[in-house]
Amino acid sequence: MRRTAAPGQKRGGESLPALHGPSPYRALERTLSADCGACCGLCCVALYFAAGEGFPADKPAGKPCEFLTPKDRCAVHDSLYARGLHGCAAYDCFGAGQYVAREVYGGCGWRDPEADAGVLFGAFLTAQRLHQMLWYLVEAAALKPAAPLRAEVDARAVELLELRRLPAPELAALDAVPCRQRVNGLLRRVWEEVRRAAGGRPDARGGTDFAGKDLRGAELAGRDFGMALLIAADLRGCRLYGTNLIGADLRGADLRDADLRECVFLAQGQLGAARGNGGTLLPERLARPAGWER
Known part of the structure; x- marks a missing residue:
């Protein structure tokens, strides 16, 4: 769904300028969208589920979901809304699943004997946090009012990209909190620029x-x-x-x-x-x- 021309929006009789410009990170942005077909069902195993939060049933982290097939595909993916599985429908790994499966583990799945499932799950959870931060930084880089902060946005993005290249054991053990704090502070400043521009x-x-x-x-x-x-x-x-x-x-x-x-x-x-x-x-x-x- 493409954004239509934002200047056509009106506030009273006033034409509103577009806040978003062209994304400078198109190639990176494409890697931050989940591709379940290129993953090995990591979210369906690594995550804790609670039935009260819109998941199929209560389950601990590390246990496969009851709907995960032997080929690591969701058996009810096309009927999540009909089944009321809003937790599943809302979950987004930001592309971390296919990144870890392909790039970190070279196509090796959690079921493979040579894989350390615990490390694989840990690497996935850390990568999800890094990808989520990258998602917001990619948008921040395209926000016109935040142009004065672009160099800082780029620097934080480079830092995250370097961290996600860590070997699986180091990625799994990484404490992402300090990085998240730096990114959150920057995103807050980006938002303040947008707020002023939006009135x-x-x-x-x-x-x-x-x-x-x-x-x-x-x-x-x-x-x-x-x-x-x-x-x-x-x-x-x-x-x-x-x-x-x-x-x-x-x-x-x-x-x-x-x-x-x-x-x-x-x-x-x-x-x-x-x-x-x-x-x-x-x-x-x-x-x-x-x-x-x-």
Whole structure:
């Protein structure tokens, strides 16, 4: 789904400029989208599942999901929404699964006798954290208001790319917290540049719990919903111009006919947890979830 011309958006009689420019990291961006067919079911084994969070059943980390086939494919992948498996639909490894399976372990799967499954799972979990940070940095590099911070964004991206090249045992043992703290601080500064360009107020946050709230008609330009609870929130028809959605919980949020083209730091998994339709306008880098209304 490609972003249509953002300057056509209006606020009152005012034409709004595009916040996103062309991505300088197209090749890298393609590696940050999950390709389940090129993985060996790592998320279906390495992760802890809780049935109450939209997964098939409670299971400990390291145990295969009941729906994982002997060929490491999900037997119910095409019916996740119908089965109410919203946790599965929302999960996004940001391409870490195929990266670890192909690049770190050279095509070796967790079932192979020569593989150390514990190290493989640890490398996958660390790579997922690194890829998630890279996902946000790739968007930050394309945000026009954050152009003054581009050199810092590039430096952090190079740092993450170097870390993900570590051998599997070192990658599995890596403490990614210091790196995450540096990236989070930078992304916060990027967001502040976007907020100013979008006309948001410095105090535009106004809380973090919007679960079940009717936000239709609210002025959301430059609004900070970072890490906010938007569970089952009603955002139908809203224009989220320059709205920060990093880490926001969108489970069950109603995005029908909403304009998300120029929101910032929205990830594919968040869309997978929300409700939308054919009228929902999406950023260029995101795909319309299969379970949405047409």
